[in-house]
Amino acid sequence: xxxxxxxxxxxxxxxxxxxPSVTLADDAIYQRLLDRIGQQLGTSxxxxxxxxxxxxxxxxxxxxxxEKVASHNTPQFEKDSLVQETVARFFVNRNAIVQTTSLSRQxxxxxSVGDYLTRLSGMSRRYYTTVKLLFDKKYFSLGDIEEYYxxxxxxxxxxxxxxxxxIGCKDANSECYSDATKKVFHMVFKYDNNMAAWDFKVKxxxxxxxxxxxxxxxxxxxxxWAPEDCQGSSSNF
Numbered sequence: 001x002x003x004x005x006x007x008x009x010x011x012x013x014x015x016x017x018x019x020p021s022v023t024l025a026d027d028a029i030y031q032r033l034l035d036r037i038g039q040q041l042g043t044s045x046x047x048x049x050x051x052x053x054x055x056x057x058x059x060x061x062x063x064x065x066x067e068k069v070a071s072h073n074t075p076q077f078e079k080d081s082l083v084q085e086t087v088a089r090f091f092v093n094r095n096a097i098v099q100t101t102s103l104s105r106q107x108x109x110x111x112s113v114g115d116y117l118t119r120l121s122g123m124s125r126r127y128y129t130t131v132k133l134l135f136d137k138k139y140f141s142l143g144d145i146e147e148y149y150x151x152x153x154x155x156x157x158x159x160x161x162x163x164x165x166x167i168g169c170k171d172a173n174s175e176c177y178s179d180a181t182k183k184v185f186h187m188v189f190k191y192d193n194n195m196a197a198w199d200f201k202v203k204x205x206x207x208x209x210x211x212x213x214x215x216x217x218x219x220x221x222x223x224x225w226a227p228e229d230c231q232g233s234s235s236n237f
Contacts, residue, residue, distance in 0.1 A: 040145040063135040070133035072124035079121040128168035180218035182211035
């Protein structure tokens with residue numbers, strides 16, 4: 001089990017309707033999780049563990065790419081390359097939708113992932129001097145896996161939820177804008193027998209205004225499910 005999977009275990013259990021118990025060893029809880037996912041996939045818990053590891057790796061890679069695309073510290077040529085690579089590698093196509101929200105808007109914005117990442121890459125030039133887009137590495141929740149058929153081939157879909165933090169500052173003397181938004185990545189996947197691996201793609205990223213919070217409010221919310229991070233230590237964001 002990876003460290004990241006350990007950290008996300010509780011939120012995974014909550015989404016999958018398990019109840020964590022202080023008297024139950026982590027390995028036993030994790031095995032129950034693998035058994036449930038194995039049932040949903042129609043496979044063994046060993047294959048389910050490989051599935052979880054690949055989802056975890058994919059999620060972290062997407063998070064890291066988005067953070068680099070947004071950052072004012074990333075050269076523009078590198079941002080352009082990352083946009084192309086991220087869309088081609090992780091999304092069904094360039095027109096996969098992305099929803100964005102803001103504390104100052106009454107409705108969410110919907111655009112293609114290609115347009116979203118291009119706009120995100122330009123924020124540090126057009127709107128802000130410094131831009132930070134971060135994903136809370138301690139929150140990673142996986143929804144139920146559902147099976148369906150497309151052109152006679154079995155596929156699955158599921159949702160992965162992550163909290164995204166945005167901080168943009170115009171200059172050292174101005175007030176920064178910041179918020180935290182719960183993003184839901186809608187995934188579709190199949191098992192590639194030729195590669196002996198899962199083939200994952202993102203078909204949409206959605207967000208709701210009611211799940212967009214002031215950063216201070218998110219920090220307070222976070223302390224409820226990660227109290228160990230709120231005891232005498234400052235936040236990473």
